[in-house]
Amino acid sequence: MKSQVLVLVLIGAIFCIEAETIREDKHALLQFISNISHSHSLNWSPTLPICTKWTGVTCDSNHSSVIALHLAASGLRGHLQLKDIARLTNLRFLILSSNNISGPFPPSFQALKNLTELRLDFNEFSGPLPDEFSSWERLRVLDLSNNRFNGSIPSSIEKLAQLHSLNLAYNKFSGEIPNLHVPGLKLLDLAHNNLTGTIPESLQRFPLSAFVGNSVSSSKLAPVRKHHHHNHAVLVIALSACFATLALLAILLVIIHNREEQRRTTKEKPSKRRNDSDPNLGEGGNKIVFFEGKNLVFDLEDLLRASAEVLGKGPFGTTYKVDVEDSATIVVKRIKEVCVPQREFEQQIEHLGSIKHENVATLRGYFYSKEEKLVVYDYYEHGSLSTLLHGNRCLTNRKPLDWETRLNMVYGAARGVAHIHSQSGGSKLVVHGNIKSSNVFLNGKGYGCVSGAGMAALMHSLPRHASGYRAPEIADTRKGTQPSDVYSFGVLIFEVLTGKAEVGNLVRWVNSVVREEWTGEVFDEELMRCTQVEEEMVEMLQVGMVCTGRLPEKRPKMSEVVRMVEEIRPEKLASGYRSEVSTGSTPIGSISGSPFLDMASKRILKELKDLQKDPPTSCSAVLDFSVWNKSLYVSFCYLSECRSCNSIWDLVLFMFFITGPVAEDMFHWQATIMGPTDSPYAGGVFLVTIHFPPDYPFKPPKVAFRTKVFHPNINSNGSICLDILKEQWSPALTISKVLLSICSLLTDPNPDDPLVPEIAHMYKTDKNKYESTARSWTQKYAMG
Incomplete structure (x- = not known):
């Protein structure tokens, strides 16, 4: 009997410890969320169970502690104090990706001994990383990419024996890459930093893409060298990356071998692929085949003598800017791993060379041999979008x-x-x-x-x-x-x-x-x-x-x-540019000469069309026709001009563009909101007026209830206290979102930010009386 009692006491003690842990975790997260700025309200309420109702929070199977925090793209912003998160001693997964968090790497994170995955990518963190990483013995994934971290990469990362994935790309790390002996490391990305020196032997097993955008070299990756016009060095087009360290003798051997191979190939090329100004073009083994329309005459030897600069490297080859003597600057792409026969290659290139358009880079010519495949384009001095x-x-x-x-x-x-x-x-x-x-x-x-x-x-x-x-x-x-x-x-x-x-x-x-x-x-x-x-x-x-x-x-x-x-x-x-595509129905904003094609009216018409196509749940929106009905006759007089109207909606848009009074009243809407079924407003029909400012959507619309409603956030004039209609407004928001937010406000009032304090007080102290009064008003004013 005593042993059974002892067991029960021990079980009770364990439950008490577990309950205390989850309470501490909950308190830590409430402290964390209260000290940060965020653009979206998380449902982290002290009254809700943390393990089943809190967004982004995962607990262990016993609901005894928080083991994962997923707050990716949660609108977190600013210089945050993240020390409260460090109190989650059993946390294994911490995901804060795609926010706008700034400041240094949180030193308090070192206390998270059980962490297996840490993702801080796509934020604004800055400064150096901590020197010591040995406390994270279980860490498998570390993603700090797309931030502003600087300084050197800590060599102590190699102490993370369980590390499987390391991503430090798109930061400002400088100095040499440390020699990281992490046998289990499978994924590595250090691209686009300011790293220099040689890639350590322990990391040369990773693809070159893991190091691009840095000034580093290894036996696999040659540093990029810029050539000046006065330096007539041999063009590296004739060499692959693996030959970069060979001497001049190797270069000459490759050229001689290319010539011998070309002498065995067919000398006659179709005349339409030759430049008419040079009848012998393509006859020799080192001749480049040019298409019509460009007076470029040079061969492989000219390219080898020319000065060149590497513009970029990709999976299909390397691209060079080449300054050929007595000719224009061109771009030469050296293609690797061509998988089609020569004839198919030539047919495809020939077809591509025939495509002429001002928004398509013209393919000027090509060179084909067993070892080398080159294509020639015009050079664009302003650079690439990348x-x-x-x-x-x-x-x-x-x-x-x-x-x-x-x-x-x-x-x-x-x-x-x-x-x-x-x-x-x-x-x-x-x-x-x-x-x-x-x-x-x-x-x-x-x-x-x-x-x-x-x-x-x-x-x-x-x-x-x-x-x-x-x-x-x-x-x-x-x-x-x-x-x-x-x-x-x-x-x-x-x-x-x-x-x-x-x-x-x-x-x-x-x-x-x-x-x-x-x-x-x-x-x-x-x-x-x-x-x-x-x-x-x-x-x-x-x-x-x-x-x-x-x-x-x-x-x-x-x-x-x-x-x-x-x-x-x-x-x-x-x-x-004059659009070359065939037109169907006239799109919004495409009727030239209309005085009403400003940004606000275009946006309003688009939102109305979207609402008609996909109205929000329990809400509907229609235009207030009361002022401009007198103009309908004038509008219909223009029917014969609407050549491209394929639907009633196209006709409505056409009327908006043609008649003055219609365009003036595009800025005045009337919406109908059905009372939500799970609220004291159920069964009611509430009329709402919406007035758009001239600078919409950069300023919010003015929305007011015309139907009387008993609510702590709606006063007797119909004014609404709603954050997205005030300081939280953004041009990315729409009337559909506003209507949905109003419906949500009817279901879930906000008594802590009231427009009518008396009703808010009633809501807090006597909710039954509040709901009874709200139902009475709904029956009296919204059901008539």
Whole structure:
């Protein structure tokens, strides 16, 4: 009997200890959330059970302690004190990715001895890392990428014996890479820092992509050297990376071998691929075949004598800027691992060389031998979108890429890809296959120009994880489709909007942020300095979301993408280029000469159309027709002018653009809100007026109840106390979101921020009386 009592006492003591632990964890998290600024209200209420109701919190199976904290994309911002999190002694997973947290690496995290996964990526952390990492004996994943950490990489990281994944990319780390002997390390990314020196032997088992964007070298990776015009060094085009350390003798042997091989190849080339000014072009083994339309005459020897500069390296080869004597500067791409026969290679290149468009980089010529495959393009002196967007981000005097240039580059690139797709015919389907920011250049008109079209079909397929631009349905990069091009273009749009380089998770990150309705957190902070363009950025974001849909058949065609981008700023983009795509129904904002095509009216009409198509639950919105009915007759007189009206909605839009009184009253709406079923307002029909300011959406609309309602946050004049209609307003919000928030406010009042203190006091002290009075008012005023 005594033993049984002892067992019960021990069990009781264990439960007391476990209960005390979870209470301490709950208190620590309440302290943490009370000391931070965040754009979204977490449901961390002291009255709710922490293990089952708190967002982002996971407990162990006994609900005795917190083991995981997932707060990715939670709108956390500012210089945070994270010491309270360090009190969660049993925490194993800490995910704070994709917020806006600043400050140094939290030293208090060293107390989290049981941590197995730490993700602080996509924040604004800065300063050096701690010297000592040995306290995290169980850590398997450490992701600090896309921050502003600096200083050297601590050598103590090698003490993390269980480490499986280390990502420090896109920071400002400097100095040499430490020799990290971590046998279990499978994933490593140190790209795009300021690291120098030699890659340690212990890390040379990782791919070169793990070190790009640094000034480092190894037996596998040669440092990039810039060549001056006065230095006529041998062009490294004739050498692969593995020959970089060989002497001049090896270079000469390769050249001689190339010549001997070329003498055995067919000397006669089709005349249409030759430059007419040189009838002998292509006859010799070292001749480069040029297409019509460009007076370029040089051969492989000229390239070998020319000065060159490496512009970039990718999975399909290396790209060089070449200054040939007595000729223009060109771009030469050295292709590796071609997987098709020579004839098929030439046919594909010939077809690509025939594509002519001002937004497509012209393919000027090519060289083919057993050892070397080169293609020649024009050089764009203003650089690529990748360089303009990501280059020198670590420098304080960097000139940001403005929205105007980004918009123009996206628009031009869209036109270029659409033209490439239009060149398909019969069984020949033309796709780009490798759309990315380093393949988009700024042309002389200030618009984007796409390069590298069709090259992916000639190469060995990349591994699935090699590119975040790839559509999820594409397993083989040689078999790209036009819908997969559209997906890649959507990723490109996200890169332009966020300022974040695509490293494999950009689409997932953008979708997670937008899904939580924190759209403003998506945009590049360099763009947010100019609030006048936020509405255009939101529209561009919507284009990217449509393009990156998971179902290929649901994605738009590139010609439709061109039109959608053009609609963002039709008066500017349409004047820069005349759209070549066929038009269907007239899009909003495309009727030229209308005096009502300002930003506010365009946005209001778009929101109304969205509401009609997909109204929010329990809410409906209609225009107040009371003022402008007298103009309907005038509107119908213009029916014969509406040539492209394919639906009643097109007709309504047409009437808005033509008649003055209609456009004036676009800024005055009336909404009907049905009382939520789980509230004392159930069964009621509440009328709400909405007045849009002239500078909408940069200023919030004024919303008021016309129907009397008994509520602590709604006064007798119908005014509503709602944070998103005041300081929390953002141009990314919509009337649909406002109506849903009002419905939520009816269900869940906020007595701590009342507009009517007396009703708030009743709600707190006598909720039954409050609900009875609210029901009585609903029956009297909202059910008549």
